Ligand SMILES: Nc1ncnc2c1ncn2[C@@H]1O[C@H](COP(=O)(O)OP(=O)(O)O)[C@@H](O)[C@H]1O
Ligand SMILES: [Mg+2]
């Protein structure tokens with residue numbers, strides 16, 4: 278750098294306010310030749326120019342300075358690296374969370390799909406009564422009107438009139454019919470409501486729930502879903518429900534998914550056994566037991582299917598673990614069920630059965 | 645002429661009795677009810693000589709299904725006609741019923757005009 282350039286450069290620095298004045302740097306007898314000392318460190322290099330070579334002690338000092346600078350610089354680098362790593366992890370977490378909720382949503386839809394067939398069937402039964410009892414009531418009212426007309430006619434003709442018991446009987450029947458219509462309308466409404474609850478998700482809050490009623494309703498829907506689906510099988514369903522059950526605190530729309538998942542798995546397992554069965558006298562049986570104890574309630578979903586081989590017993594609760602072909606299994610049913618039960622403060626376990634089949638045991642705290 | 649209606653829904657009895665009250669009170673037909681397939685088989689086996697001529701059966705019932713009942717009736721009482729009444733309208737159940745020898749297939753909600761035609765057709769034969 279020549280003199281003029283140096284002067285220009287320092288002036289520039291003064292203008293930018295980087296240095297106070299240029300006087301300090303412009304001295305009378307500037308050295309023209311400098312002894313340069315290079316002190317490289319990990320991230321760069323410190324170099325010192327002096328009009329004489331630095332002495333050993335001075336060099337040591339500058340060396341220390343370089344090291345201190347290196348450490349500071351390393352700290353700074355670590356920090357920015359850390360910052361970058363942190364935001365990378367955060368982005369990954371966000372993505373994971375999004376994927377997870379998407380998967381949970383998909384599983385929800387899958388179990389809803391299993392339900393819709395059952396629901397369609399279950400709704401046509403009450404609808405049958407609503408339609409036909411109202412239709413027959415209209416016919417009956419017409420009969421009443423006809424009877425009235427007859428009575429009026431015979432009154433006018435001065436004949437003995439009919440005694441009116443026929444009309445009374447018809448009216449009684451109409452009353453019964455209207456009660457039936459109301460009963461089955463309410464039943465259909467209940468089915469639709471629980472389907473919506475299942476699809477939309479409810480409050481997410483635990484409510485005191487009649488678990489036995491929930492089991493009855495959802496096992497039934499699941500059964501009809503299976504029957505209306507591909508490869509239906511004949512299943513004997515045994516409900517062994519504790520009459521002293523009382524109320525259990527449950528997030529209904531979540532817990533129903535556990536019931537659906539466990540039943541669907543049982544139906545799948547028993548279907549595979551009935552396909553491979555050679556004896557011809559295999560009767561698939563699904564047994565659901567509820568039992569109340571002092572502090573806990575236990576629910577067992579038990580099938581007499583092929584059971585679960587020892588090698589995969591500790592894998593089945595893992596997300597995405599499935600032994601089902603193609604699109605038949607997501608491998609999420611048990612993992613999500615496990616999470617739901619855990620969120621209720623309970624546990625979901627597979628029981629090793631001596632004989633045949635599998636048993637899934639849920640334990641929940643009552644208080 | 646005796647008919648047997650098999651369905652696990654108990655209200656079916658009141659419905660059929662009302663919908664077919666004219667045919668019943670005129671003595672044209674008689675209807676009996678069974679609320680499971682097993683109950684239906686017991687009833688049929690207890691009648692000597694058999695008096696039921698025609699069975700209308702639901703498909704989905706706890707225990708034995710209507711399709712299994714159809715198979716059993718076709719073996720044990722081949723002379724009795726069987727039609728299915730089901731909330732399932734799908735092809736699979738229909739095909740299975742027809743290939744097992746069902747006379748007809750009615751879906752729920754039941755259209756009683758069609759059902760009465762079927763009964764009248766049977767009576768006129
Ligand atoms: N009742 C059962 N009997 C036998 N095996 C079962 C049973 N329930 C679950 N499994 C096994 O656990 C695996 C994981 O189940 P799950 O998480 O519900 O996923 P998916 O049903 O989609 O395969 C199944 O693929 C099956 O191998
Ligand atoms: Mg599953």
Ligand SMILES: [Mg+2]
Pocket residue numbers: 651652653702703704705
């Ligand atoms: Mg039924």
